[in-house]
Amino acid sequence: MGERHRRGSCPALGHADSVHSDDPRRRTPRTDAVLADPLLAEPRTRLGEGIVKRVVADTLDRCRAGEVAPEDVAATAYAALPTYAVSLRRVFNATGVVVHTNLGRAPLSAAAVEALTVAAGATDVELDLATGRRGRRGRDTVAALAAAVPDAGGVHVVNNGAAALALVTCALAAGRVVVIARGELVEIGDGFRIPELLESVGARLREVGTTNRVRLADYEAAIDDDVAFVLKVHPSNFLVSGFTSSVPVRELATLPVPVVADIGSGLLAPHPRLPDEPSAAAALKEGADLVTASGDKLLGGPQCGLLLGRAELVESLRRHPFARALRVDKLTLAALEATLTGPVPPVAAALAADPVALRARAEALAAAIGEVPGGVAEAVDSTAAVGGGGAPGVDLPSAAVALPAALAEPLRLDPELPVVGRVERGRLLLDLVAVDPADDARVAAVVRRVAGAGA
Numbered sequence: 001m002g003e004r005h006r007r008g009s010c011p012a013l014g015h016a017d018s019v020h021s022d023d024p025r026r027r028t029p030r031t032d033a034v035l036a037d038p039l040l041a042e043p044r045t046r047l048g049e050g051i052v053k054r055v056v057a058d059t060l061d062r063c064r065a066g067e068v069a070p071e072d073v074a075a076t077a078y079a080a081l082p083t084y085a086v087s088l089r090r091v092f093n094a095t096g097v098v099v100h101t102n103l104g105r106a107p108l109s110a111a112a113v114e115a116l117t118v119a120a121g122a123t124d125v126e127l128d129l130a131t132g133r134r135g136r137r138g139r140d141t142v143a144a145l146a147a148a149v150p151d152a153g154g155v156h157v158v159n160n161g162a163a164a165l166a167l168v169t170c171a172l173a174a175g176r177v178v179v180i181a182r183g184e185l186v187e188i189g190d191g192f193r194i195p196e197l198l199e200s201v202g203a204r205l206r207e208v209g210t211t212n213r214v215r216l217a218d219y220e221a222a223i224d225d226d227v228a229f230v231l232k233v234h235p236s237n238f239l240v241s242g243f244t245s246s247v248p249v250r251e252l253a254t255l256p257v258p259v260v261a262d263i264g265s266g267l268l269a270p271h272p273r274l275p276d277e278p279s280a281a282a283a284l285k286e287g288a289d290l291v292t293a294s295g296d297k298l299l300g301g302p303q304c305g306l307l308l309g310r311a312e313l314v315e316s317l318r319r320h321p322f323a324r325a326l327r328v329d330k331l332t333l334a335a336l337e338a339t340l341t342g343p344v345p346p347v348a349a350a351l352a353a354d355p356v357a358l359r360a361r362a363e364a365l366a367a368a369i370g371e372v373p374g375g376v377a378e379a380v381d382s383t384a385a386v387g388g389g390g391a392p393g394v395d396l397p398s399a400a401v402a403l404p405a406a407l408a409e410p411l412r413l414d415p416e417l418p419v420v421g422r423v424e425r426g427r428l429l430l431d432l433v434a435v436d437p438a439d440d441a442r443v444a445a446v447v448r449r450v451a452g453a454g455a
Contacts, residue, residue, distance in 0.1 A: 059073050125330040161306075176226055184231075361432050
């Protein structure tokens with residue numbers, strides 16, 4: 001019976017094969033055959049074998065599903081390949097937030113980008129070419145930072161702003177007390193909090209004052225032999241107004257212990273548009289022994305942490321064992337040096353942008369876009385923000401192109417060059433304060449293409 005069953009089943013299977021012999025799935029090419037296609041030779045070299053193989057495998061699955069013709073597999077895979085061998089995608093920041101944390105904070109200057117290219121290869125980052133011996137790491141970057149803040153006796157660079165404060169605390173206050181005002185026990189983003197950061201490296205906190213008010217007498221009463229330093233933290237991303245008082249650095253400097261000022265956003269010198277934003281130069285002139293700050297906010301450079309202050313203190317921090325864990329790489333050193341010595345970085349240019357010039361750009365951009373589904377592009381006045389925890393409450397006069405709100409998502413999801421704006425009062429605003437003028441034509445082209453596809 002089993003034999004008759006097997007014999008009887010063979011013709012049926014053969015019949016099925018003949019019926020479906022034209023099924024495109026049977027003509028799906030082999031993976032190695034697609035990878036050998038000349039069209040994919042350059043991407044394999046530029047993007048790497050792994051990325052190309054993944055895209056080819058996905059395309060072959062689509063071919064087996066009947067979505068792609070067998071003869072089109074190589075061309076379809078080629079079209080689906082990413083532009084770069086990285087998952088990050090460039091976007092146009094038209095949100096009106098100059099330093100946008102979710103978009104990578106400060107965009108680098110062209111000089112900093114070029115410096116990254118140079119630093120990507122073999123460099124003399126720790127070699128003195130004149131002697132052939134080991135040289136101090138990042139010596140030229142440190143010199144550039146010292147020149148930018150001449151009031152600092154010493155400077156050092158670590159991998160981010162929180163790391164700078166952690167290094168100070170670990171080196172000076174492990175097992176000891178840090179005095180801090182209750183109103184300055186801030187959260188710095190993504191759930192991380194200043195008090196928890198300080199305690200994680202061994203400090204004990206002694207809070208003074210109340211949430212909204214603190215006086216010099218509160219600090220004086222808290223000082224004893226266990227206190228390592230007084231910490232002054234700039235709230236950065238929020239304002240407390242009304243019945244408030246705080247103690248400036250110049251008064252804290254009269255206390256018999258070191259004063260550490262965490263200015264947060266990394267402004268090196270006072271800025272006319274940001275009168276209430278603390279700067280490293282001002283804090284040092286007022287008597288701060290150490291200043292910590294971020295490099296990828298108002299300075300406009302790469303992510304890093306800046307340490308500036310008394311020479312002997314900074315040197316002790318640089319030589320502390322924990323400093324090794326916070327060391328910056330050669331790419332950061334190169335980009336920071338170029339930011340400090342090169343042309344005006346994008347953040348500084350945005351902060352200094354002329355509202356009249358921005359309005360003229362918005363009008364030209366609106367005219368270039370023209371009609372879109374649901375309306376016409378229109379130039380409007382706008383209000384931008386500093387962002388990145390800097391200068392909360394400061395409004396920057398700007399200009400934008402207003403579009404129907406329905407375009408917000410398709411522009412954000414554009415596969416080629418996403419444009420990220422903000423929806424306000426039922427309209428999508430493409431604010432130009434943080435958009436490079438050289439990119440206006442490309443933004444217009446993206447909007448026209450996306451709007452045309454939507455229509």
